[in-house]
Amino acid sequence: MKGKVAVIGVGMIKFGELFEKSLENMIQEAYLNCLKSVDKGIDPKEIKAAWFGQWSGGYIGQGSQSGATLASMIGNLDIPVTRLENACPTGGDTFRHACLGVASGLYDVVLALGAEKMRDKPSAESMMAAGGGGADTGWHPSWMLGQGGPVIQAMHAVRQMHDFGYTMEDFARVAVKNHLNGTLCPFAHFQFKVSIEQVLNSPSICWPLHLLDCCPQTDGAAAAIVCRADIAKRYTDKPIFVLGTNVGIDHSQLWDRNSFVEQPATVKAGKGAFKMAGIKPADVDFAELHDCFTNTELLNIEDLGFARKGEAAGMLKEGQFDRNGSRPINPSGGLKAHGHPIGATGLGQILEVVTQLREEAGGRQVKLKNGIGLQHNIGGPAFGVSAVNILSRTS
Amino acid sequence: MAGIVGYGVYIPRYRIAKKEVGTPWGNSAPGEKAVCGSDEDIVTMAAEAMVNAINHSDIDPTEIEAIYIGTASSPYIEQQIAPILAETLSLHPETTMIDFSGSLNAVANAVLGCLDAIAAKRIKCGIVVGCEDRATAPGTEGDVNFGAGAIAMVIGTHGTIADFEGIHTYSTLFMDRWHATGDKWVSNWYDYRFDREYGYQKHVIEACRGLIQKLGKDATTFKHVALPEPDDRIRDLPAKMLGIPRDNLAPVMSSTLGDLGSCSVFISLAGILDSANPGDRILLASYGSGSSNAMGLVVRDQIEPKRKRIVPLAKYINGRQPITYTSYLKLKEHLVRAPY
Amino acid sequence: MAQPTPASPLFWRFNAEVFRLIGIKCQDCGHISYPRTKICHECGSLNVQEYKLPKKGSIHTYCVNWTPPPQFEPPITPVVVDLEGGGKYLGLMTEVDKPEEIKIGSRVEMVLRKIMTDRGLNVYGYKFRLAEV
Numbered sequence: 001m002k003g004k005v006a007v008i009g010v011g012m013i014k015f016g017e018l019f020e021k022s023l024e025n026m027i028q029e030a031y032l033n034c035l036k037s038v039d040k041g042i043d044p045k046e047i048k049a050a051w052f053g054q055w056s057g058g059y060i061g062q063g064s065q066s067g068a069t070l071a072s073m074i075g076n077l078d079i080p081v082t083r084l085e086n087a088c089p090t091g092g093d094t095f096r097h098a099c100l101g102v103a104s105g106l107y108d109v110v111l112a113l114g115a116e117k118m119r120d121k122p123s124a125e126s127m128m129a130a131g132g133g134g135a136d137t138g139w140h141p142s143w144m145l146g147q148g149g150p151v152i153q154a155m156h157a158v159r160q161m162h163d164f165g166y167t168m169e170d171f172a173r174v175a176v177k178n179h180l181n182g183t184l185c186p187f188a189h190f191q192f193k194v195s196i197e198q199v200l201n202s203p204s205i206c207w208p209l210h211l212l213d214c215c216p217q218t219d220g221a222a223a224a225i226v227c228r229a230d231i232a233k234r235y236t237d238k239p240i241f242v243l244g245t246n247v248g249i250d251h252s253q254l255w256d257r258n259s260f261v262e263q264p265a266t267v268k269a270g271k272g273a274f275k276m277a278g279i280k281p282a283d284v285d286f287a288e289l290h291d292c293f294t295n296t297e298l299l300n301i302e303d304l305g306f307a308r309k310g311e312a313a314g315m316l317k318e319g320q321f322d323r324n325g326s327r328p329i330n331p332s333g334g335l336k337a338h339g340h341p342i343g344a345t346g347l348g349q350i351l352e353v354v355t356q357l358r359e360e361a362g363g364r365q366v367k368l369k370n371g372i373g374l375q376h377n378i379g380g381p382a383f384g385v386s387a388v389n390i391l392s393r394t395s
Numbered sequence: 396m397a398g399i400v401g402y403g404v405y406i407p408r409y410r411i412a413k414k415e416v417g418t419p420w421g422n423s424a425p426g427e428k429a430v431c432g433s434d435e436d437i438v439t440m441a442a443e444a445m446v447n448a449i450n451h452s453d454i455d456p457t458e459i460e461a462i463y464i465g466t467a468s469s470p471y472i473e474q475q476i477a478p479i480l481a482e483t484l485s486l487h488p489e490t491t492m493i494d495f496s497g498s499l500n501a502v503a504n505a506v507l508g509c510l511d512a513i514a515a516k517r518i519k520c521g522i523v524v525g526c527e528d529r530a531t532a533p534g535t536e537g538d539v540n541f542g543a544g545a546i547a548m549v550i551g552t553h554g555t556i557a558d559f560e561g562i563h564t565y566s567t568l569f570m571d572r573w574h575a576t577g578d579k580w581v582s583n584w585y586d587y588r589f590d591r592e593y594g595y596q597k598h599v600i601e602a603c604r605g606l607i608q609k610l611g612k613d614a615t616t617f618k619h620v621a622l623p624e625p626d627d628r629i630r631d632l633p634a635k636m637l638g639i640p641r642d643n644l645a646p647v648m649s650s651t652l653g654d655l656g657s658c659s660v661f662i663s664l665a666g667i668l669d670s671a672n673p674g675d676r677i678l679l680a681s682y683g684s685g686s687s688n689a690m691g692l693v694v695r696d697q698i699e700p701k702r703k704r705i706v707p708l709a710k711y712i713n714g715r716q717p718i719t720y721t722s723y724l725k726l727k728e729h730l731v732r733a734p735y
Numbered sequence: 736m737a738q739p740t741p742a743s744p745l746f747w748r749f750n751a752e753v754f755r756l757i758g759i760k761c762q763d764c765g766h767i768s769y770p771r772t773k774i775c776h777e778c779g780s781l782n783v784q785e786y787k788l789p790k791k792g793s794i795h796t797y798c799v800n801w802t803p804p805p806q807f808e809p810p811i812t813p814v815v816v817d818l819e820g821g822g823k824y825l826g827l828m829t830e831v832d833k834p835e836e837i838k839i840g841s842r843v844e845m846v847l848r849k850i851m852t853d854r855g856l857n858v859y860g861y862k863f864r865l866a867e868v
Contacts, residue, residue, distance in 0.1 A: 124802065140749045142850045142860020143825045146803040151813050154798030162796075162839050207799035207810075207834065255815060255823040256768065256776050260796045408830070433808065434829055434848040438859055442847035470857060479859060482754035483847055716832070725808075732806075 001276050003395045005099045006232035006239035008109075009038035010351040012222035015189040015339035021219065023062055023117045027073045030221035030344075031113060038225060039236040044074070047225065048107040050081040053094030053114035055342035061120045070113060088290065088379020089247065090114060091222070091346020092387030095375075096245040098226045099389075108228050114348075115221035116341035123217040137381075143255075149292055150206040150214060152254060152383060157208050157295040159260040164310035166298065168208050172199035173316055174294035175212050175336050181323055182333025184364035187348065189218045189339030199294075213294040218339030222347035224354070229395055238358045241395040243372070244277030246270075250384040257382055265386035266303035266378050273388040274305075279372065281305035284390070286328040286356060286366045287374040288349035291335050300376060301329060304388075328366040331356060342379075346387060349375040357393045368393075397513040398555030398692070400454065400520070401701065403447020404665045405440045405545045406652055406711035407431045413539050413653075415720045420534035424626070428542035428653025430718065430726055437468050437526035438476055440545035442483045445524060448547035449484070451704045452554070454520070456484040459549070461491035461521035463508045465501030467657050467683070468529045469494070472576065480524060491518065499623065499683025501525070502546070502657040507688060509550045510559060520551035527656040532580035533729050537572075540626065541581070542653020544711075546661040556698040557668060557677065560691040563606035569594050569685030591629055599623075599633045599680045602689035606678070607637070610691050614638040617678035617691070619671060621663035623656075624649035639678075651712055657683060664692075666708040673698060741856040753860050756788035756845075758822065767822030790845035791866065792818040799834045806851070810834065814863055816843055829862040842866040 011034025013026055021029075035042060052070035057063045067081030086093040091114040098112035118126045127148060137144045160166040175194055182188035194212055202211040225235075232239035248269030251257050257264075274280060281304055289304070291297035298312040306327060307315050315321065321329040332338045332352040335345060353373035355361050371393035378386040409430040417423040431440070441464065449456055462484075464477045477492035493508060495501040502525030509521040526545040531538035571590035574581045584590045599622060607614055620643045622630045627647050634644055645663040648655070655662055660681050667677060673696045680689040724730040739745045749770065751757050758769030766777035767786055775783055797814040812828035814837070829848050831837060845861040852858070 124805075127802075138745070140746070140753050140860060141858055142753060142827070142862070145827060145850060146800050146807070146811050146813060147825075150802070151798055151800055154800075155796040155813070155815060158798055158839070159796045204799070204801045206801060209798075251776060253769075253776070253825075255825040256766075257823075260815070432830065434850070434862065436849050436857065438857065439847045439849055442859075470855070474856070479754075482750055485755045734805075 001099065001103055001245055002243055002278065003241070004103045004229055005226055005242040006229040006395070007224055007242065007350070007354050007391065008227050008232055008235040008239055009034050009042065009225040010223070010354045011035070011037050012187055012344070012348050012351050013220060014187045015218045015220035015341055015348065017119045018219040019119060023115060024073050026117065026219065026221035027070060027113060027115045030115065030223045031074050034223035034225055039238070040234065042225065042235055044076060046109045047076065047079065047111045048109055049079050049101050050111040050113065051094045051097045051101070052081060052083045053085070053090040053112070053343040053347065054083060055085055055087065055090045055116055060118055060126045062117050086247070086387070087385045088292065088342055089346060089377035089385050089387035090343045091348065092375060092377040092389055093247055093346070095224055095347055095350050095389055096247065096387060098224065099242050099245050102226055102228055108231060110226055111223060112226060112347060113221065113223035114344040114346060116343040117219050118217045118341060119219050126217045150209060153293040153296050154206040154209045156260045156299060160295055160298065161208065163261050164313070166295070166313050168200055169196055170298070170313035170316070171209070171213055171294040172196040174291060174297045175199045177316070177322060178291060178330050178334040178336040181331050181364060182337025185332045185338060188333040188337050189216055190333070190337045209293055209295070215292045215335035215340040218341045220339060220341030220344045220348065222344045222351055224347055224350050240354045240357050240391050240393055242389065243279065243392050244273035244390040246272035246276065246388050248272065248386040248388070251382050252380060252384045254382040261299070261309065263299055263303055263378055263383050263386070265384050266300055266376065269376070269386035269388040270304040273390050277390045279390070283370050284327070284372050284374045285368050285370055286331060287376060288332060288352050289329055289334070290377045290379070291330060292340060292379070294336065297329065297334065300378065304374070304376065323364060323366055331361070331364050331366050346375065346377045350389065353391050357391060396559040397510055397550055397552050398558030398695065400549040400551045400554050401448050401452025401556065402546065402548045402665050402668060403444045403451055403706060404662055404708050404711060405443040405447065407435055407440065407543055408714050408716045409718045409726070410715045411718055411720065411723045416723060417539040422534070422536060422539050424539050426650025428540065429544060430723060431528050431543045433726055436470070437466050437528050437545065438479055440528070440543065441480055441524045441526040441547065444526070444545040444547040445480060445484065445522065447706045448522065448549050451701060452549040453701065453704060454549065456486065458520050459484065459486060459490065459522050460518040461493070461509060461512055462486065462524065463493050463495065463505035463521060464524040464526070465495040465503070465505035465657050466526050467496060467499050467501055467574070468527050469496050498686060499657040500681050500686040500688060501683065502661055503681030503688035506550070506690070507562065510562070513550065513552065520549065523548045523550055525658040525661055527658045529656055530574070530580050531727060535580060536583050537581045540649070540654045542655050544652060544655045544658050544662055546658050546665055548661070554697055555695055556701055557692045557694045560693055561606055561610045563602055563609055563689045564687065565598050565602040565605060566686040567598070569598070571684070594685065595625070595629055595682050596632050598685060598687035599682050600636050602680050602687035603633065603637050603678060606689035606691055615640060616676050617643060618675040619643060619645060619667040619677045621645045621660045621667060621677065621679040623659040623682050625654045657681070662708065668698065669705060669707045669709065671698060740853045741858045746858065756790070758786050758788055759783040760786040765821070769822065769824070788822060788824065789819045790861070792816040792824065792843060794837065794839055794841045794843060795823060796839060797828070797837055812837060814843070816863060827862045828864070830864050836865065842868065
């Protein structure tokens with residue numbers, strides 16, 4: 001992958017509860033913002049293939065979609081377009097496929113776009129759909145009743161508390177950091193700060209997780225244009241290069257899993273991506289990690305090798321992951337404050353990584369050392385899928 | 396005749412004072428009754444009673460060739476309960492699976508079915524299961540009195556703890572209370588005094604009298620006597636008419652667990668067997684909708700070595716947890732949350 | 736969106752696994768996969784043997800779900816249980832009066848319970864109850 005693929009444009013819309021915007025409105029806006037972001041301009045006809053990331057249509061009232069959905073909404077019916085889904089890492093994996101498309105040598109310039117319209121259903125319903133709380137899971141309800149992100153991550157949190165002595169304050173601290181970051185990011189769903197007390201006083205969703213420990217149900221769309229590294233300069237003087245891209249897999253049934261303080265999908269995605277990039281975790285300046293729940297951010301930090309098991313909470317408390325800390329995590333506000341429109345999330349994170357690496361992040365700019373940023377997602381019925389992309393300002 | 400190889404009961408843990416249920420509607424009764432939890436029903440109760448019975452019997456479930464279940468509380472008019480319970484024991488598809496329903500005589504009828512199959516040498520060993528949790532409506536006598544519980548008895552010819560000595564049935568067309576297909580509750584007694592005397596007492600007395608004669612015994616030889624308990628006092632007259640000393644009647648259950656319907660007399664039997672001695676004779680008679688099955692049992696030596704394997708009725712009686720009337724209303728679905 | 740009823744092939748197919756607890760134990764890596772399957776979920780081996788899950792175990796992890804699906808009274812308590820002899824099982828607790836009673840390591844046993852009702856048909860399955868010490 002090294003030296004083969006570059007990002008030349010990124011665009012998104014503000015994530016949030018966008019009741020006035022349809023899936024088509026969001027896709028078009030993100031796409032147009034993405035085209036506009038290409039410094040030296042680009043003719044849409046130069047895009048020769050596209051990947052459309054959307055987690056769900058049917059569950060949340062958006063029907064059954066395909067690659068044609070994106071193609072017709074951007075008015076380009078002459079290229080191959082694939083709709084792709086891989087649970088919560090859909091966005092990151094969509095980006096990965098776009099990179100593979102270019103790295104394969106088949107396409108010079110391609111588009112990756114993710115979009116999710118979650119708020120046409122009450123938020124409780126879309127949250128339930130995201131885990132299949134009732135019988136509708138293909139599995140037996142005696143196992144799966146009420147299952148979903150909150151239940152699974154709460155189960156991890158309970159073990160983190162038991163094994164490492166993590167507390168609900170430790171988890172809440174993630175929300176405090178990310179909400180603060182979110183107030184500096186114009187695209188973030190939430191634009192308000194929270195305190196530890198506010199988090200701990202918010203209603204219990206799934207003990208030990210409170211409402212403010214959970215990412216919101218969000219609408220949004222984000223896109224990236226990716227091209228052959230050796231022609232990137234045609235489009236921008238600040239191409240950002242893809243060093244590594246990987247998907248890591250673990251079990252899809254929660255009861256097949258061994259440990260609830262480690263998510264092997266992340267570990268494997270990270271290891272493979274670091275190997276492809278030829279770098280170590282310590283070389284990464286900052287990262288956008290999948291904090292669907294506050295405790296998950298701590299798991300992710302440890303699983304990717306930015307901290308040893310049981311140490312992330314302490315490092316967070318010391319401020320090491322703050323925007324001006326030694327390794328900023330989620331300068332965009334993370335899923336917690338920036339939002340989680342599932343198909344778009346990963347691409348929104350890519351936009352943040354690219355923006356930071358180009359040093360165009362304004363008030364929320366992080367300090368760069370090696371000019372390397374990492375994007376990470378994890379999800380699935382047992383959190384068995386993870387996507388990691390590593391980008392750099394040098395090839 | 397065949398006998399009981401082992402038995403098990405299940406009573407849910409929730410209890411509500413009968414007066415809490417009755418007073419708002421102008422009814423009352425002494426004591427309390429057992430109530431199913433929100434995830435319990437006749438099937439789940441039966442499943443645990445069956446596990447207890449298998450453990451007590453000390454047999455392999457594969458020895459069971461037939462499952463006879465009796466209930467007046469089935470949630471289905473067309474769909475059997477027996478196959479669900481057969482799954483819980485991993486029984487073979489060639490197992491006979493029969494549901495008895497239609498009256499409070501259902502469990503006694505299931506016993507007859509099992510004994511007849513053994514006598515016909517069609518099977519050697521079967522399990523009889525009774526489970527009850529009748530639907531009620533606010534303001535009815537049933538709402539005040541009906542409890543919930545289950546009983547399972549492995550019946551066979553080997554290793555029995557008590558053998559059947561005789562059966563005598565007595566049935567006529569008689570309507571005292573009913574649950575019609577479209578109704579969501581069991582009706583009140585049509586006329587309590589009429590129904591008590593010409594229904595329950597008449598049929599129980601005739602069935603028992605017939606059995607006692609058949610066995611050529613005296614009523615006093617039965618150390619333990621079990622009769623159904625719709626209420627605390629209904630057994631007194633039959634006992635008197637049959638010459639049964641009141642002390643030989645099984646301990647009152649209706650004011651601790653409620654009226655357990657078709658399971659009532661067999662759960663009483665379980666309580667008796669928990670402490671009976673070899674050689675004791677037991678007389679029991681069921682009653683439901685104009686039918687009574689009287690049965691005589693004699694306790695065998697095996698009862699003592701197997702006794703350590705039982706989960707006694709007393710444990711379930713004592714493992715009680717009181718609930719409020721509001722909880723009761725929700726559990727019995729008298730109060731249901733609006734769908735939207 | 737209509738959900739499959741207990742009458743659907745999905746539920747019928749699961750009867751043996753749900754009621755009889757039939758899984759497999761991999762003869763190569765020892766992993767217990769459930770429901771039964773031809774290929775070991777952990778290592779991909781075909782060298783698997785049927786294995787009946789035990790009904791007893793201890794709590795590996797849990798949480799207290801205050802936002803269950805609409806027809807269920809909160810809270811419900813999902814648990815992942817370490818079964819005796821290996822393997823794990825995901826299910827709900829029953830007879831939990833105080834969520835504080837539930838701890839990692841608490842001994843539990845499976846009991847049959849009614850999971851839900853759909854179109855008048857009941858779905859049964861195992862839940863866990865705290866076992867007596």
